Amino acid sequence: MSELLNGNGALSLVPKTDVRQTAKDFKTDQEVRWCPGCGDYAILAAVQSFLPELGLRRENICFVSGIGCSSRFPYYMNTYGFHSIHGRAPAIATGLATSRPDLSVWVVTGDGDALSIGGNHLIHALRRNVNLKILLFNNRIYGLTKxxxxxxxxxxxxxxxTPMGSLDAPFNPISLAIGxxxxxxxxxxxxxxKHLQSVLRAxxxxxGTALVEIYQNCNIFNDGAFDPLKDPAVRDDITVRLEHGEPIVFGADRSKGLRRSASGGFEVVNVADVDPSEIVVHDAHNPDPSPxxxxxxxxxxxxxxxPIGIFRQVRRPSYDELMRAQMEEAVEREGPGDLAALLAGGDTWRID
Structure with missing residues (x-):
């Protein structure tokens, strides 16, 4: 059991290929049908270009999606795929990942699919730490339903x-996942x-469960939602790039930094005005989720x-590991199971 709990990485049980792969190997013959200019195209291209680096057999990769624009993803990936039910992709992927440790399982979902009808499934997948990867496309709008x-x-x-304005306070997907x-x-x-692919590699x-929120532009119904983060004139001054083990400094001239505030959170300061020791060093591996x-x-x-980058990256036994260890222990203690004997067992009762 100890070997299972120590683990050898998420891909240790996934068969590798001896054939050199390229992005073309992960493209299907299906016409990619999103609105022209949609951010989904860029994400699809990034994923197809990055996957060959893993060296995995395509038959051992599976993309599971729910409902929404992003959920067309499996059609365009030359791997196994499952276009599932609205909001339930994490639940279906959980069954797949726990029963097939030889697979690399990916969930593709949107902010509506994952955080509305699928909110409960998302939370419990994260809580359980199932060995799957969740790509949450966040365009801050329902695109498929117009x-x-x-x-x-x-x-x-x-x-x-909401013609008079939304009354709902929005979810922060990162805060939700850390919570x-x-x-x-x-x-x-x-x-x-470049940044997208570096996060995907990690x-x-x-x-365990990896959640990657991807800011994705819907150029039809919410165009320009993330323009400040893409505008060369201001992006460096507002984008805080997180790198494990590095001081959190940013700005076009790297003149801004973060330090702990009196309330326990963080505050932005001018680097020149504080002692260098006050600038927070990012620790993504901190077991305490508070920072x-x-x-x-x-x-x-x-x-x-x-902030963009990896907020948290800690080691905890995955649900899959714990389940396999428990099953191994049960077989060792009780012997192999007998389904017929179980069905005909004595733990039954009759109602007259």
């Missing part, structure tokens, strides 16, 4: 379903391919300061 506000739409958002004790929680942006190797949660609270709808 522009209603979503669980991540900002307060006061004018949409077809659920997610062991790998990260954020990236559809248009920053997520793929993580042993990562505090970092997630820096974000705001107005993008004053938006």
């Amino acid at each position: 522009g209603q506000y979503s669980p991540t739409s900002e307060l006061g958002k004018i949409t077809k379903s 659920a004790e997610g062991t790998f929680v990260a954020r990236t942006i559809d248009s920053d391919r 997520a793929a190797q993580h042993n 990562a949660f505090a970092l997630s609270r820096l974000d705001s709808p107005a993008f004053e300061h938006t």
